[in-house]
Amino acid sequence: MDGGTRHGVSFRRLRDGNEQQGNSSQAIPGTDGKWWWLRPSSTIGKDRRSTGPRHVPARAMAQSISGDVVSSGESLVQPLLSIVVICHNMVREAPRTLHSLSRRYQRGIEDLEYEVIVVDNGSSRPLAEAQVREFGPEFRYVFFPTASPSPVAAINAAVDASTGSHVVICIDGARILSPGMLRFIALAIRLSPRPVIGSLAWHLGSKVQKVSMLEGYNQEAEDRLLADSGWLEDGYRLFSVACLANSSGKGWFRSISECNCICLSRGMYDELGGFDERFVLAGGGYANLDFYKRACELPGAQLITLLGEGTFHQFHGGAATNARPESHPGKRFADEYRGLRGMPYAKPEQLPIYLGSLPKQAVPFLRQSAEQA
Numbered sequence: 001m002d003g004g005t006r007h008g009v010s011f012r013r014l015r016d017g018n019e020q021q022g023n024s025s026q027a028i029p030g031t032d033g034k035w036w037w038l039r040p041s042s043t044i045g046k047d048r049r050s051t052g053p054r055h056v057p058a059r060a061m062a063q064s065i066s067g068d069v070v071s072s073g074e075s076l077v078q079p080l081l082s083i084v085v086i087c088h089n090m091v092r093e094a095p096r097t098l099h100s101l102s103r104r105y106q107r108g109i110e111d112l113e114y115e116v117i118v119v120d121n122g123s124s125r126p127l128a129e130a131q132v133r134e135f136g137p138e139f140r141y142v143f144f145p146t147a148s149p150s151p152v153a154a155i156n157a158a159v160d161a162s163t164g165s166h167v168v169i170c171i172d173g174a175r176i177l178s179p180g181m182l183r184f185i186a187l188a189i190r191l192s193p194r195p196v197i198g199s200l201a202w203h204l205g206s207k208v209q210k211v212s213m214l215e216g217y218n219q220e221a222e223d224r225l226l227a228d229s230g231w232l233e234d235g236y237r238l239f240s241v242a243c244l245a246n247s248s249g250k251g252w253f254r255s256i257s258e259c260n261c262i263c264l265s266r267g268m269y270d271e272l273g274g275f276d277e278r279f280v281l282a283g284g285g286y287a288n289l290d291f292y293k294r295a296c297e298l299p300g301a302q303l304i305t306l307l308g309e310g311t312f313h314q315f316h317g318g319a320a321t322n323a324r325p326e327s328h329p330g331k332r333f334a335d336e337y338r339g340l341r342g343m344p345y346a347k348p349e350q351l352p353i354y355l356g357s358l359p360k361q362a363v364p365f366l367r368q369s370a371e372q373a
Helices: 058-064 094-099 129-133 152-160 181-191 209-215 219-229 235-241 266-272 287-296 330-341 360-372
Strands: 002-006 009-013 026-029 035-040 081-087 114-121 139-144 166-170 175-177 195-204 242-244 262-265 302-313 353-356
Touching: 081 094, 081 152, 081 181, 094 114, 094 175, 114 152, 129 139, 139 152, 152 166, 166 266, 175 235, 181 195, 181 262, 181 302, 181 353, 195 209, 195 219, 195 235, 195 287, 219 235, 235 242, 235 302, 235 360, 262 266, 262 287, 266 287, 287 330
Parallel strands: 081 114, 081 166, 114 139, 195 302, 302 353
Antiparallel strands: 002 009, 009 035, 026 035, 166 262, 175 302, 195 242, 195 262
């Protein structure tokens, strides 16, 4: 038996599945088909940025340990990508998003090693772990117990427990991915020693949802839209039933204010100190915008924008995307950012490298992007 410690969890690797452990241990399957016994330690590390401890559930860390440990001559394959997906009361929306991250849906990733860490951030209606695991052996489920409406601590905890050389952050688990996203992220990593890889964002429906909801758009209408679209057979059909989100409203050839599927190396993530846990408002406020901007502005960073790929937002009562005009939190978000950074938010202006293909369904958006460049 081999032993070690990672992120506050002590573990021992079994050479077979027959050795008995005490009640404080937990057996979980690794991605290589072997078993790990894990035992929570009595202490948890301090947060890098905020004051006070970061409370990382031991189960979250245990279920995310999967393969970068080398012991007694045995080596496990380190994933290229650790994908963190944050959910909050998304029983309807998350299964579609997770399907869009599965090998059944993503194209050209036969040789890609990746893990998906699904974090339920204090949901009163959490996902079922068994349901998450049905999407494939790459998927792990974590319930992060918190009363905070901000997901940033959960993101940092999941990344702390990840094993990939690069991390992909999906702060909103209600966003379906296009089917070439992971393939082109993996290709983009090769283009620069310090890549920051992102894509544009769309809203399902003919108008951004904070407008369409005032005209009767809701979850039932969206369910019909998706059922009729045929997206399960061809995910690029989502372009035909969506519009650009405000954050990406000028298209591919203008700066965007945030990215809802952002990839960078684990080393670059640590340089940034992760997400700033002082963003405490619902949905993280401007935390995602702040992270994207800081990542783009890291020394030597190369922004790479994926053409013909994107994320598609489902209607779920989001803190900002589905807020009514009279209760929209935009001013509070902006005030929190200004209080933390001493200035109003401004989009990063780095020039990107473009990588991707152009499915026929996305051609109208290429035209729109060129007209607004």
